[in-house]
Amino acid sequence: MAGKTWRSTDTSESNETSNSATEGNKEIVAPTEHNEYPHGAMLAVIVMALILTVTMVALDMTIVATAIPHITDEFQSLDQVGWYGSAFLMTLATFQSTWGKLYKYSNLKSAFLLSGVIFEVGSLLCATAPNSEALIIGRAIAGTGAAGMVGGCYIIIAFIAPPHETPVYIGLLGTTYGTMSVVGPLLGGVFTDKATWRWCFYINLPVGVPALAIIGLVFRPPAHAKPTSASWREVLLQLDLLGAAILIGALICFLLDMQWGGTSKSWGSAEVVCLLVGWGLLMTLFGLVQWYQGERASLVPRILKQRVVAGVSLFIFFLSGANFLLQYYIPIYFQAIAGMSAARSGISNLPFIVLSSAFGAISGIAITRIGYYTIFLATGSIIFTIGAAFIYTLDIGSPSSHYLGYQVMLGVGLGVAVQIPVITAQAFSEPGDIAAVTAIVLWFQLMGGTVFVSCAQAVFTNRLLAALSIYAPHVSAETVLAVGAPDLQGHFSEETLQGVLKSYMTGLKAAFILGTVLCGCAFLSVWVAPIKSLKKKATTTMVE
Template sequence: MAANSDRRVPQDGEPASSSSSTLADDHVSEKAAGYPSSVRDGGKTKDKRSKEDEVSSTAAADVADDVEYPSGIKLGFIVVALVLGVFLLSLDMTIVATAIPKITDEFRGLDEVGWYAAAFFMTAGSTQSTWGKIYKYFPLKLSFLIAIAIFELGSVICGAAPSAEALIAGRAVAGVGAAGLGSGAYTIVAFSAPPRKRPAFTGFLGASCGFASVVGPLLGGVFTDHVSWRWCFYVNLPVGALSALVILIFFKTPRQAAPVQAPLLEKLRQMDPLGIVLMMGATVAYILAVQYGGVAHAWDSSVVVGLLVGFVAIVAAWAGLQWCQGERSMVPPRLISDRTNLVMSLVSFVLAGGYFAVIYYIPVYFQSLHGASPTMSGVRNLPLIIAVTASTIASGAFVSATGRYQPMLIGGGVVATVGAGLLYTLELDSPAGAWIGYQVVAGLGWGASFQTPMIAVQGSVSTKDLASATGMLLFFQAIGGAYIVSGAQAAFVNQMVGHVTKNAPRVDLRTLILTGATEIRHAFPTDQQPVVIDGYMSGIKVVFAMCIAATGIASLGSLATRWNKLQRDKTAAGGMA
């Protein structure tokens, strides 16, 4: 089979071709979320396969026969390197949460907390689609190494950050690298293992995600307690360097992964740089508006109103650009106009945002109000993380066995809503049984529902659109994290300030906002501490209330999905029955 260096660049409004590279990318996008290929969607009946499916399957088989895959120790080293890379990516999303209260102590302030998560999710989401195209139009191996380098650079900036602003900048840089690291890892594994072995190796990558989610809060607590919170970022350096070194030595880019030949200008246009700039600009305007509103400026002030108007205007410009650019856009209009894709994108937006808000604020509850150390805070956070991991695995198995994703999507959303409601009832003196049980309920719900939008989207598009559809959904998940977590931070601060101002007018508001989350018992006189602590509890309740709203919206929105069954026997090209 000839190398695909002569592949034609798709024009505006034209779907990507089913070339060997595209087929590999489709398989990667399917496995990137850790879902079995058996849940994909193909024809209208169980026993009939469309001609397109047959052609795709034949082409995939030809690719498998023609590719010379690494084997033995060489393959083992490559898989281990990719597992380490995905582990770092997943670890970075949870390890910071436990350290945030201590970070606020050093940088003296709660007003920047929302940025620590939002900056990462903003850049990761905005560049998700771009990285997919980078791997298509530029050398695979070099692009992956550059992604690791960017992620490592962001980690260095975060670890050495002298201020909150520097830490936020580092998180933004790390988000860009993380987007490329994740998609690149699954791309490389697709070109390193033959189709029959690929599920096992992609399963290793998925397992590393779950493991990182469990150990992240613990590791963050241990570093923060016994070394420094900065090691939550420095730990990425040796592991990332080892992963890059192994890929550099052992991975050889196959000719099927050769870059698509196109003029440089066309390659850059495919990256949708203006779309990235507009989305980041809109996100920054939104975060600044909710950060300033009610604290630095009144909600009806010209500054806040101007930022909100700017946010709406930029989003409108971004949406118009996406429509005009067609297939070059990060959210192709042809895909988002489909009912299932639209519903699942919106559901993913609110589900992800609510989940990450809980992840970032439960440590504040334990460390600020219960006085727990970062290590013990990580231990107390385990019920949620373990429940999410176990439920995610179980829901994937259920969908694989039954072909039905709707029960997990809707039922999981309802359980997550109940769990968020239970978390809302937590008080200062809630017993261990309460915060353990409530986290388990919430975790079971989020775990069951979090992955199912991806399954639904992948089951509603044709094989050639899998990569684009997957990138689109990951974009909405990441942006949801940025918007809802920053909104939760604004709600937390506004509620806390309002409560303290009402019940203890003599408390200095500047001190209240600039005091670290674990120093509130030392920064205020004894007679003011109860009011401040109650203010924190009041603010955390508002965050959990937002999570109730987010999961409730997701549950209701899920009802709009199609009620078709995913065909379990479609492993090469799927469809809805």
């Protein structure tokens, strides 16, 4: 039976090729003639399990965007809107490196299943959340698990297919991620309108449990995929749990500051000032811990000091911040100002998401022909900045041709640039540094979303409440914050509604102008990295 479901590798090929890859700081040696790859039905079900895993993570990144207005309505939590995205991204970014080290020093299957269980627990908590705080905690737990799931998928790929076939399966996972990123807002809108927003999280249970069961029962790590031997002290140092804990503490201080400042507490209050000081001190301490950890750090200082890595990391920090900000606040415009349903909001958001995925694939191919990454970073950020500036001009009663056309520019600009930082950083890195370099760039990408979605929450709520005193002075701030975006049209009288909508639009414009500024910062950061060609680097590597 075993002989029918597994195939041995070709001996001659294994003698000629170095079958190794590096992922998450773990060196993976592909099976040799002494080991076997799965094939047939066994290979198919394992790949399907990995596809389902990537599907869950990709959906969680985007599915909640169209549901947020209804969530704020149910929990009366408009002032906490930034947390629903930031909590997930915060832990997703923080624990990327930790999971990579865990895969290196522990059993591959056990670590993967643990990450999946954590994700499912977080999803279940989100789905059953009795209040906004429980939902936020669930999002943070889900992000912790998601950080290990995606990296684990790519590591497992290295053990189920020979090196010349792995690009096919990696491409399949990438296609799945792109597709689900498009489907997410649509599915979130349908669930919210036809059932409940809670199905945005319940969906992870029927998808995730079979995937984890398949990996647990079918996937068999090869005998040589043994954890790296190290003392408990060394393992703990490598995991950099101290750095992760300090970073989480710093981000919580920052997110609370953005939530409270100017709404429930004044910007000059002791609580807000202390949180801001605490954030600064903890971030300084995090930097010192990373410097002390050296090669064990989540963000290896030696690599971060490289100009190419620093430049593209700074670029993706700003670009990603603008991207996540717009993805979360454009649906609020659709549902609060344009009066759309959640499902129609998801459909109206398609130009942005579809074109960013399409042009992301195109730019990934084009850069291999052109070589100069600066062209893509500069062009993409310019187009994205123009699109964001046009989004800022949206107002009450803007025609569909405006908000659809402006999103075309957003999608094209983002797609041209968003894949390039990782490609560039990897191309100019030594083979042994690729995993650490990738982790650094992804950290900055996710951290941009964490920080600036929260900043957008602060400027949105502060400007909304300030405008309310002008356009609808007889309406209390508490009432507006308690009424979710979808219910604005039916909650207030026609006369009052116009003032409330003008106030909402003022807040949204403040968030949109922040996104535009971030796009401009991304363009300026392009010039931090040196102007080089990936082709020349490849030629130099071949000569060496």
